[in-house]
Amino acid sequence: MSTFAKRERLLLADLLEAVGPDAPTLCEGWRTHDLAAHVVVRERRPDAAGGILIKQLAPRLEKVMDEFTAKPYAELIQLIRTGPPRFSPFQLKQLDEASNTIEFYVHTEDVRRAQPDWTPRELDPVFQDALWSRLERTARLTGRGAPTGLVLRRPNGQTAVAHRGTPVVTATGEPSELLLFLYGRQNEAKVELDGDKEAIDKLHGSKQLGI
Numbered sequence: 602m603s604t605f606a607k608r609e610r611l612l613l614a615d616l617l618e619a620v621g622p623d624a625p626t627l628c629e630g631w632r633t634h635d636l637a638a639h640v641v642v643r644e645r646r647p648d649a650a651g652g653i654l655i656k657q658l659a660p661r662l663e664k665v666m667d668e669f670t671a672k673p674y675a676e677l678i679q680l681i682r683t684g685p686p687r688f689s690p691f692q693l694k695q696l697d698e699a700s701n702t703i704e705f706y707v708h709t710e711d712v713r714r715a716q717p718d719w720t721p722r723e724l725d726p727v728f729q730d731a732l733w734s735r736l737e738r739t740a741r742l743t744g745r746g747a748p749t750g751l752v753l754r755r756p757n758g759q760t761a762v763a764h765r766g767t768p769v770v771t772a773t774g775e776p777s778e779l780l781l782f783l784y785g786r787q788n789e790a791k792v793e794l795d796g797d798k799e800a801i802d803k804l805h806g807s808k809q810l811g812i
Contacts, residue, residue, distance in 0.1 A: 746809025
C-alpha cells in the first residue's frame with residue numbers, strides 16, 4: 602500500500618525535476634540543487650546527517666554536502682525517487698512514515714512557495730489528519746525556541762501547545778499550514794495569529810522555530 606511518505610517523496614522528486622537545479626527555495630541560501638543534495642545526504646549518509654542537529658558534527662556534514670552538491674542534479678533526483686538504500690532503517694514503513702512524511706511535505710512546499718506563480722495545494726482531509734497527528738507529537742520539540750507562548754489551533758477547534766509562556770499567541774490554520782509555521786516558514790504559512798501585537802511580531806521574526 603502506498604504511504605503518505607512515498608507519495609510526498611515522488612511529488613518532491615517530480616517538482617525538483619520540473620523547476621530545474623537553480624530555482625529558489627524557502628531554505629535560506631539554498632537553490633533546488635542544494636535542497637536535493639540535503640535530502641539525499643539525510644537519507645543515505647547517516648554518518649554525516651547528524652550534523653543537522655549536532656553542532657560538533659556540522660563540519661563533516663558540510664564536507665559531505667559539498668560532495669553531493671557536486672553530483673549531477675538528475676542523479677540526485679533519481680536517488681530521491683528510488684528511496685533509501687536496501688539496508689537503511691528508512692526501508693521500514695513505520696519509520697519512513699514517521700520520519701519522512703513531514704520532511705518531504707515541507708521541502709515540497711519550500712520549492713513550490715518560492716516560485717512566483719505558486720498556488721495553494723488542495724490536501725485531502727485524511728492527509729490533514731495525519732499531519733495534525735504528527736504535529737501534536739512534535740509541537741513541543743519544534744516550538745521550544747518560540748519567543749512567546751504558542752498555541753496551535755485547527756479550524757475544528759483542536760489545539761496543541763507548542764510552547765508554554767506569556768504572552769500567548771494562538772496560530773489558527775489547517776494542519777499543513779500550522780506545520781509550515783512551526784517549521785520556521787512563518788511568512789509563507791497561511792495562518793491567522795491572535796495575541797499581543799509585539800508578541801506576534803517577535804514570533805514572525807524568530808529564527809528559532811523548527812528543528
